[in-house]
Amino acid sequence: MKSKHIKTLTNLGLKQTVITGGCGECQTSCQSACKTSCTVGNQACEK
Amino acid sequence: MLDKSCVHYFIQNDKHLVVDGNSAAVHVVDELAYELIKSIDENDNLHSIDKLRGFINKNPKFAEVGDEVLELIEANLLFSENLLTDIPRQESVVKALCLNVAHDCDLRCKYCFASTGDFGGARGLMPLEIAKEAVDFLIVNSGNRKQLDIDFFGGEPLLNWDVVKETVYYGLEQGALHGKTFRFTITTNGIGLKPEMDDFINEHMYNVVLSLDGRKEINDKVRQTVNNHGSVYEVVVPKFQRLVEKRGDKSYFVRGTFTSYNLDFTEDVLHLSDLGFKEISVEPVVTDPSEPYAIKEEHLTEVLAEYDRLADIYLERLKSSKPFNFYHFNVELTNGPCIYKRLLGCGAGHEYLAVAPNGDLYPCHQFVGDEEFKLGTIGQGVLNEDLPNEFKDNHVLNSEICNKCWAKFYCSGGCKKNNLEYAGKLTTPNELYCSTEKKRLECSFYIKASLC
Numbered sequence: 092m093k094s095k096h097i098k099t100l101t102n103l104g105l106k107q108t109v110i111t112g113g114c115g116e117c118q119t120s121c122q123s124a125c126k127t128s129c130t131v132g133n134q135a136c137e138k
Numbered sequence: 139m140l141d142k143s144c145v146h147y148f149i150q151n152d153k154h155l156v157v158d159g160n161s162a163a164v165h166v167v168d169e170l171a172y173e174l175i176k177s178i179d180e181n182d183n184l185h186s187i188d189k190l191r192g193f194i195n196k197n198p199k200f201a202e203v204g205d206e207v208l209e210l211i212e213a214n215l216l217f218s219e220n221l222l223t224d225i226p227r228q229e230s231v232v233k234a235l236c237l238n239v240a241h242d243c244d245l246r247c248k249y250c251f252a253s254t255g256d257f258g259g260a261r262g263l264m265p266l267e268i269a270k271e272a273v274d275f276l277i278v279n280s281g282n283r284k285q286l287d288i289d290f291f292g293g294e295p296l297l298n299w300d301v302v303k304e305t306v307y308y309g310l311e312q313g314a315l316h317g318k319t320f321r322f323t324i325t326t327n328g329i330g331l332k333p334e335m336d337d338f339i340n341e342h343m344y345n346v347v348l349s350l351d352g353r354k355e356i357n358d359k360v361r362q363t364v365n366n367h368g369s370v371y372e373v374v375v376p377k378f379q380r381l382v383e384k385r386g387d388k389s390y391f392v393r394g395t396f397t398s399y400n401l402d403f404t405e406d407v408l409h410l411s412d413l414g415f416k417e418i419s420v421e422p423v424v425t426d427p428s429e430p431y432a433i434k435e436e437h438l439t440e441v442l443a444e445y446d447r448l449a450d451i452y453l454e455r456l457k458s459s460k461p462f463n464f465y466h467f468n469v470e471l472t473n474g475p476c477i478y479k480r481l482l483g484c485g486a487g488h489e490y491l492a493v494a495p496n497g498d499l500y501p502c503h504q505f506v507g508d509e510e511f512k513l514g515t516i517g518q519g520v521l522n523e524d525l526p527n528e529f530k531d532n533h534v535l536n537s538e539i540c541n542k543c544w545a546k547f548y549c550s551g552g553c554k555k556n557n558l559e560y561a562g563k564l565t566t567p568n569e570l571y572c573s574t575e576k577k578r579l580e581c582s583f584y585i586k587a588s589l590c
């Protein structure tokens with residue numbers, strides 16, 4: 092169906108990643124720039 | 139069943155946005171869709187798809203938009219149930235170390251969580267031996283992970299420059315022998331930065347974090363020299379500009395802190411941008427609420443409004459000839475991290491550890507010196523086996539508050555140290571942090587929506 096009213100910005104498939112697993116190659120989140128927060132939503136997956 | 143506990147909708151300027159916390163989906167919708175979604179959320183009778191169909195049939199104006207909303211619900215992207223339960227606990231390896239190479243500093247910043255460099259203990263420099271042991275420790279404890287991070291931190295790491303350099307060389311050598319790649323980061327206040335250091339940093343450091351708060355009077359009010367003599371701003375700005383100019387497109391951040399003295403921190407972010415810096419991170423101070431510069435409950439409305447103002451100006455600048463990147467407005471919506479990463483959060487205490495100059499191990503840089511949280515030593519390894527698991531299991535799905543929060547898979551549960559200081563528990567987030575984090579997320583989603 093063509094959406095006229097709603098546009099979804101995300102395409103994360105989190106449920107799928109439960110199965111595919113995490114490779115763990117990404118940087119730890121707080122350490123990189125901020126040093127006071129654990130926000131991970133701004134990181135890209137390195138897989 | 140429609141799960142309404144984790145759905146959040148908001149209007150920012152001309153954009154209507156909806157976040158489905160359980161699936162982490164973000165939608166930009168028109169006014170009609172917004173009205174329908176809001177009605178569903180507010181109407182307790184509308185708790186199942188059948189009830190919803192009935193409601194839509196009775197309201198012809200929702201006929202078309204209703205199909206779109208139903209489609210999202212059926213795809214588990216709106217009012218979705220919490221399907222991400224029973225996530226298997228992953229094996230944990232250490233992949234990042236923060237080396238506090240100098241428990242000493244050439245500044246006496248008022249808000250320093252390291253108690254102006256000494257972390258409440260004796261001032262001291264990390265011997266090369268300990269730093270090398272830390273490299274070995276990371277290689278041995280990182281399992282199959284190839285990319286490892288080492289962060290040179292302090293105090294002020296430039297006070298122990300030779301050890302920084304030798305550790306980098308040792309890391310490169312050992313990494314090559316063991317099939318590991320090290321990403322080095324250094325955080326500096328810039329006071330002792332010399333041109334030859336720039337070159338070394340630019341060649342070997344994957345990232346560099348430059349501490350500067352913004353406008354001269356704001357920076358110098360809290361970032362002061364040992365005798366409070368002269369302007370820190372005037373010393374470090376030209377040095378940072380010189381380093382960044384030579385850095386090319388390698389990663390860096392100019393990292394500022396805002397306090398109750400500059401709740402109009404947008405001005406500081408813009409000032410940093412005007413100085414020519416393009417990668418900017420300005421964060422609220424984390425401190426004891428009794429300090430005069432602490433951000434407190436009564437400042438919250440102003441802080442939140444300031445993020446909105448910053449978002450507007452940020453968008454304007456993005457479209458101008460002076461774009462910049464603001465760390466906390468970055469959000470990855472299509473290639474974001476897997477569920478495991480979202481549960482691990484910062485990884486403090488198991489994936490990420492901090493090493494004091496004498497080799498003592500702590501969950502992260504913020505815990506250094508807190509004996510209760512000492513994990514072991516770099517020579518003997520992690521001796522306290524319970525604490526890493528406690529950190530690991532304290533994720534958003536195990537926190538009553540976070541599990542019901544729409545931001546959970548973006549935020550990952552707040553800073554553990556902060557939680558502990560304010561609420562006395564690793565898993566109980568503090569209200570100030572949550573409101574700020576949620577506002578920054580709203581702004582990031584709004585910015586994405588405005589750019590698509």
Ligand code: SF4
Pocket residue numbers: 534539540541543544545546547549550551552567568571572573575576
């Ligand atoms: S720390 Fe706060 S904002 Fe973050 S997930 Fe928990 S409740 Fe939400």
Ligand code: SF4
Pocket residue numbers: 121122126127128129484485486490501502503504552553554555556
């Ligand atoms: S506990 Fe806080 S300061 Fe420490 S790594 Fe996590 S987010 Fe960062």
